[in-house]
Amino acid sequence: MSVARSLLLFALAALAEIGGAWLVWQGWREHRGLWWVTAGVIALGCYGFVATLQPDPHFGRILAAYGGVFVAGSLGWAVLVDGFRPDRWDLTGAAICLVGVGVIMYAPRG
Template identity: 65%
Template sequence: MTSARIIILFVLAAVAEIGGAWLIWQGVRENRGWILAALGVVALGGYGFLAALQPDANFGRVLAAYGGIFVAGSLAWGIIVDGFTPTVWDYVGSAVCLLGAAIIMIAPAVSAPVSD
């Protein structure tokens, strides 16, 4: 269940962070009102709480791995919500980031940390 929990929390965190940033963008840059910006701030706060629920106790590891999820999620959001057309390099870069996230989150379970 831990792997499923990690994935679900990362997906929910991505929706909260990317959605929150998008709401602020819409409110401020697209002049759609400060209410959207305020909702974005709330969503970004939700992202912080979701990230804190990850089972791994290492803040740096969780946020580093989440970075890969954020890159892929941002491109997906752009495609779905904004009609963005990615290049092949966007897809390749996103795949590399997701591979990096997987390595960060899975490798500690199978190997000891590097020490001096």
Template identity: 75%
Template sequence: MLVARSIALFVVAALFEIGGAWLVWQGVRKHRGWPWIGAGVIALGLYGFVATLQPDAHFGRILAAYGGIFVAGSMAWGMVADGYRPDRYDVFGAVVCLSGMTVIMYAPRGD
């Protein structure tokens, strides 16, 4: 149950961070204005809060592991929101990142 909660928190954090960055991108690069930028900043702040809810107490471990979720989630977001189509190297790289995340977060430890 702890692993499922942790994964769910990673997914929620990714939605806030990637979504927030996308909103800022839209506001600035696509000239959609300050409301989009403001919504993005709020979402990015919520990402930071959600990350603190992880059951593991080690900041470095959480953020390092989250990197794998961020890479794969960013590609998925790009596919859905912008029509991006990853090539096989993108997919392979995302799988490597997710594998690393799994080892960092969920490997059995004695601590």
């Protein structure tokens, strides 16, 4: 499996998890209804399945690396969907997390 495919899987996982959590938030906290919550729960379940498609056999490594993707993806979602304006520290932190993803997932191992 290529790095590009792995990165695509991380992006899909982020979309499912962040989108699912957002739908639950909208349904419950913004009072949009149980259909939103239900859609969110389904999306969150899809995240769990997408994560299993990563090539590395170690759950801990995949989840640790995904944590960095989640941080950056959450800021991206906030910009695109909620009109959030990250400051330089938000962006710096996200960049550090993405470097961590690269080290955890794609560093050469012997």
